[in-house]
Amino acid sequence: MTLFRVLKMTDRKPKVSVCIVTYNHENYLRLCLQSIVDQKTDFDFEVIVGEDCSTDGTRAIVQEFADKYPTLVKPLLHEKNVGPSLNYLITAAAARGQYVASLDGDDCALPGKLQAQVDCLDANPDVAFAAHAVKVMGTDDVMGAEEKYPTKGTVDDLLMHGTYFVHSSVMYRRKNEFDHAHLLTVVDFFMHVERASKGRIFLDRRVLGCYRVHPQGISKNPAYRELLENCYEAAFDRALELGASKEVVQAGRLKRRMAFSVARYLAGDVRGYQHKIKIDRHERSFASTKHLILHWTRFFPNLLGIYTRIRGMA
Missing domain, CATH: 3.90.550.10 (Spore Coat Polysaccharide Biosynthesis Protein SpsA; Chain A)
Structure with a gap:
């Protein structure tokens, strides 16, 4: 039709x-x-x-x-x-x-x-x-x-x-x-x-x-996860175009990157975690103390497993 x-x-x-x-x-x-x-x-x-x-x-x-x-x-x-x-x-x-x-x-x-x-x-x-x-x-x-x-x-x-x-x-x-x-x-x-x-x-x-939550839904797919992360970045850029506060956009963006990074680690993608959690030197800002800790655990990813268990993130 x-x-x-x-x-x-x-x-x-x-x-x-x-x-x-x-x-x-x-x-x-x-x-x-x-x-x-x-x-x-x-x-x-x-x-x-x-x-x-x-x-x-x-x-x-x-x-x-x-x-x-x-x-x-x-x-x-x-x-x-x-x-x-x-x-x-x-x-x-x-x-x-x-x-x-x-x-x-x-x-x-x-x-x-x-x-x-x-x-x-x-x-x-x-x-x-x-x-x-x-x-x-x-x-x-x-x-x-x-x-x-x-x-x-x-x-x-x-x-x-x-x-x-x-x-x-x-x-x-x-x-x-x-x-x-x-x-x-x-x-x-x-x-x-x-x-x-x-x-x-x-x-x-x-x-x-x-x-309905599907245990093996589309969000478990690595290709979709990459697409989702890119679309979120585009959404934050769009928010700036629409007049949102630069400070709020940056804080929200960093917080979302942190969440995506941890999701990659929990999915077994350690390399992806290390890449996503890294903050560029010119940015040097963090969403929270937790974000700062995670940023430095990229050098010792096994520490994240301990940290997530302590913080109840896993």
Whole structure:
């Protein structure tokens, strides 16, 4: 189905576009889609599903829901695999609602999610996007409810904390979107930085969704890890272009480099750790005392193993 046909399926413009991206989610997608179509709201919404040429039964499930809910579910069925970044951008570009909610095909919404986030954005014109806490499936863990994160955050909070909410909890104002057609790859953090330059970040500590963690997910892939690190660097550069404080950007950048360095060490990439943790002589600044210690452990990487056990980082 072409993008043009999807946009012409109905002339009624919805209040919210729910954009779902999916690839090989046969075991999870039905729950995801049902959790959205069952939402009770006092406004119209549409569900746009970007299906990235899956090799399992994912596409059949998308078509099943499109047939069952023809005025609600709009499938975008790619003829070839375009990858997660481009799939996301294409799907988001098809949105027609005032607000856009993002959801991955292996996650799901809880009752009241859409109504709660629309009420928030309607009542808070200074908020650029809203997020909420989520339950990690198969555990008792909750993400996004920590008191250390502000209820109404700024781009500075985002730069210092990183993404302190999950992508599948975000609803944003479509009018604030930037043109991302030039981007070949994009990560959530980059998009959040751009959106936060337009207003506040509202964090609802109520659990309004469920998030799935895959032990062998894409983030375990070394190539993806390198891409992620590069995209974060680009996001910090973008924050400077958008007027963020140079001091905050530098502090956030160093803190993120430290986290990536430790992640490389824990993944067995000692050489990558030694390279990433090193601070150039002309910089000579550190995110924290911990960062300073880690910087010098690059000469004796075995000490990091001891340090991480002591600090509870491993």
